[in-house]
Amino acid sequence: MNMSIISLRISSEEDKLIRDYAKTKGISISDLVREAVMEKIEDDIDINIYTEAMKEHEENPQDISFDEMMEELDLND
Numbered sequence: 001m002n003m004s005i006i007s008l009r010i011s012s013e014e015d016k017l018i019r020d021y022a023k024t025k026g027i028s029i030s031d032l033v034r035e036a037v038m039e040k041i042e043d044d045i046d047i048n049i050y051t052e053a054m055k056e057h058e059e060n061p062q063d064i065s066f067d068e069m070m071e072e073l074d075l076n077d
Contacts, residue, residue: 010018022032070076 018029018032022029025032027035064072
C-alpha cells in the first residue's frame with residue numbers, strides 16, 4: 001500500500017494533549033488522527049444521507065405502518 005504524509009500545525013498544548021491521549025490509549029499518533037478523521041468523515045456522510053432522505057420525504061411523503069414495513073422487508077415470522 002502506498003502511504004502518504006499529511007502535516008498539520010497545532011499549538012504546543014494541542015500537541016501535548018494529542019500525545020498524552022494516544023499514549024493512554026496505547027496507539028500511535030498516526031492511528032489516532034487517522035481514526036478521528038475517518039470517523040468525522042463517516043459522521044458527515046451519515047448526516048448528508050439523513051438530510052437527503054428527509055428532503056426526499058418532505059418532497060414525497062410516504063408513510064407506512066410498522067407492520068407494513070416488516071412485511072415489505074420480509075421480516076414477519
